[in-house]
Amino acid sequence: MRPEYPRSLHEFRKLFADEAACRLYLARSRWPEGVRCPRCKHHEALELPTRRLWRCRACGYDTSVTAGTVLHRTRVPLTQWFWAAYLVATQTPGFSALQLQRQLGIRRYETAWAMLQKLRRAMVRPDRELLKERVEVDETYIGGPEAGLRGGRQVGDKAIVVGAVEVRGRASGRVRLQVVPDVSARSLTGFVRANVAHGAVILTDAWGGYAPLSEMGYRHRSRTQGDPRRASKILPRIHRVFGNLKTWLRGTHHGVGHTHLQAYLDEFTFRFNRRRVPMAAFQTLLGLGSQQQPTTYKQLYNRRRVPMAAFQTLLGLGSQQQPTTYKQLYGVESTG
Numbered sequence: 001m002r003p004e005y006p007r008s009l010h011e012f013r014k015l016f017a018d019e020a021a022c023r024l025y026l027a028r029s030r031w032p033e034g035v036r037c038p039r040c041k042h043h044e045a046l047e048l049p050t051r052r053l054w055r056c057r058a059c060g061y062d063t064s065v066t067a068g069t070v071l072h073r074t075r076v077p078l079t080q081w082f083w084a085a086y087l088v089a090t091q092t093p094g095f096s097a098l099q100l101q102r103q104l105g106i107r108r109y110e111t112a113w114a115m116l117q118k119l120r121r122a123m124v125r126p127d128r129e130l131l132k133e134r135v136e137v138d139e140t141y142i143g144g145p146e147a148g149l150r151g152g153r154q155v156g157d158k159a160i161v162v163g164a165v166e167v168r169g170r171a172s173g174r175v176r177l178q179v180v181p182d183v184s185a186r187s188l189t190g191f192v193r194a195n196v197a198h199g200a201v202i203l204t205d206a207w208g209g210y211a212p213l214s215e216m217g218y219r220h221r222s223r224t225q226g227d228p229r230r231a232s233k234i235l236p237r238i239h240r241v242f243g244n245l246k247t248w249l250r251g252t253h254h255g256v257g258h259t260h261l262q263a264y265l266d267e268f269t270f271r272f273n274r275r276r277v278p279m280a281a282f283q284t285l286l287g288l289g290s291q292q293q294p295t296t297y298k299q300l301y302n303r304r305r306v307p308m309a310a311f312q313t314l315l316g317l318g319s320q321q322q323p324t325t326y327k328q329l330y331g332v333e334s335t336g
């Protein structure tokens with residue numbers, strides 16, 4: 001039986017109950033097919049738990065299971081890092097350093113803040129694979145004082161955000177969001193070119209800024225919205241994204257300054273695009289992703305209904321029963 005996907009922090013904490021469980025997870029991430037010495041390729045090693053190292057039984061070479069991850073040389077217990085990454089990967093709205101400190105019982109606020117910064121760094125660059133097939137594109141206004149604006153055309157202190165989302169039947173695929181200086185053709189088509197693959201069908205309203213798209217290798221379909229209240233009917237998915245984004249920004253970051261808005265958009269995008277596979281988000285945050293096969297678009301979206309299977313595939317666990325001890329996994333005893 002495959003273990004259930006952890007649906008709560010409580011379940012997650014049971015799965016990663018102690019340092020040994022976390023170290024085992026790291027070892028599995030590093031060696032999906034069992035331990036293998038990078039120097040002599042021998043497949044037996046002895047764990048040195050306090051140093052988070054594995055020592056080759058043939059040649060004595062030490063391999064670190066945390067190298068290349070945010071966990072390298074940290075004094076913070078692995079359990080706390082794992083919980084923090086889980087919270088950041090799955091919580092909506094996002095987590096503040098103060099919440100993290102309280103939730104995990106971290107003694108110093110500065111420690112919680114630094115952990116959060118490190119985890120957030122992994123969210124700055126969302127996946128680079130271009131959106132494809134059918135994509136809705138629209139702009140919206142964010143931030144600034146809500147009151148005192150008359151009519152829908154005034155920008156005031158608001159920032160302009162352009163967004164694109166893939167059409168997947170009635171649902172949405174991946175999203176991209178970007179702050180733009182204006183709604184000119186240059187800004188809008190520049191965003192599309194940077195984020196959507198050639199040949200895609202682009203669905204927009206009738207705003208002239210999108211008109212050049214058909215000459216740029218896209219199949220452009222624009223529709224007149226007439227009454228602005230109908231906009232959500234013409235482009236329902238991107239309007240849902242904008243609605244969720246605004247709710248999140250209002251709830252978590254009261255009055256977002258323009259300076260940091262793009263970082264918040266990236267964070268929202270990171271979570272949104274991995275909402276069906278939070279475990280993949282969790283791994284990316286910890287920096288584990290680079291150690292195994294990259295998470296491709298196909299892996300993410302062909303398996304969206306079975307996140308645990310996707311999680312296990314990413315770890316290379318296949319359909320095997322989940323090993324429970326070091327001995328079952330590697331045929332050696334842990335010294336700790």
Ligand SMILES: [Zn+2]
Nearest residue numbers: 037040056059
């Ligand atoms: Zn060796």
